[in-house]
Amino acid sequence: MSRPLALQLYSLREALAHDFEATVRAVAAIGYAGVETAGFPEGVSAAAAKALFDELGLTVCSAHAPLPLGDAAATTLAQLHALECERLICAWLPPETYATLDSTYRAIDKLNEAAAVCAGQGLRLGVHNHWFEFEPLADTGRRPYDIWLERLDPHIFFELDAYWAKVGGVEPLEALRRLGPRVELLHVKDGPADGTQSPMTAVGTGALDYTTIIPAATAAKWLIVEIDRCATDMLTAVEASQRYLVGKGLGHGHA
Numbered sequence: 001m002s003r004p005l006a007l008q009l010y011s012l013r014e015a016l017a018h019d020f021e022a023t024v025r026a027v028a029a030i031g032y033a034g035v036e037t038a039g040f041p042e043g044v045s046a047a048a049a050k051a052l053f054d055e056l057g058l059t060v061c062s063a064h065a066p067l068p069l070g071d072a073a074a075t076t077l078a079q080l081h082a083l084e085c086e087r088l089i090c091a092w093l094p095p096e097t098y099a100t101l102d103s104t105y106r107a108i109d110k111l112n113e114a115a116a117v118c119a120g121q122g123l124r125l126g127v128h129n130h131w132f133e134f135e136p137l138a139d140t141g142r143r144p145y146d147i148w149l150e151r152l153d154p155h156i157f158f159e160l161d162a163y164w165a166k167v168g169g170v171e172p173l174e175a176l177r178r179l180g181p182r183v184e185l186l187h188v189k190d191g192p193a194d195g196t197q198s199p200m201t202a203v204g205t206g207a208l209d210y211t212t213i214i215p216a217a218t219a220a221k222w223l224i225v226e227i228d229r230c231a232t233d234m235l236t237a238v239e240a241s242q243r244y245l246v247g248k249g250l251g252h253g254h255a
Helices: 009-018 020-030 046-056 070-083 101-120 144-151 162-167 172-182 210-216 234-247
Strands: 003-008 034-037 059-064 087-090 124-128 157-161 183-188 222-225
Touching (some): 003 009, 003 059, 009 020, 009 034, 009 234, 020 234, 034 046, 034 222, 046 059, 046 070, 059 070, 059 222, 087 101, 101 144, 124 183, 144 172, 157 162, 162 172, 172 183, 183 210, 222 234
Parallel strands (some): 003 222, 034 059, 124 157, 183 222
């Protein structure tokens, strides 16, 4: 089953900072069905961005933003409402957050607190992973993502980054099996996945086999291409990734 394709705009952060409108128009011209935001350049409001996305037929499938706690709460909630987006993604908690079992418990308590705030605002919280949530904890040998399953509010969904799971030592198919129907969004990136700082590559040209990974992500509503860094031109890699996924029948763009 083909799923709609979105682009995590963080991939094009440098181009967006230089010319936001032209870059978003290029994303739409490539054929992406939606975008996932990660904040906006100076001078670009969430409301203005949403108007441009609407003009171009780009759905805002989700938004990376700070947790709606403390001083960040009002800004984050206003941004999500301006984008008319119900999915708020916690994109990053520092690696030391998952250094021990106790720190992992504290991180989960924070996520559960944020999920309750989201629920009161008509929003839903998702968690995006990097490699360290899939690496064994030094004090127990358990992996934080397994503890997520035990202690996170069951309404919190997962945005599984298949690439980072593999870098962390867990095969994406195993991660999908464990996380099951809570994987509502799938981050699709490629590269050597060897734990080094080697540049990532266009999807379909690296170590991950998305012809098996994507069909296994049966609950995923969106496939979201994200390339953190790349040795080639980023817009070229973003376009090649979309073409590969569409060509393989794994995802589709806008009509």
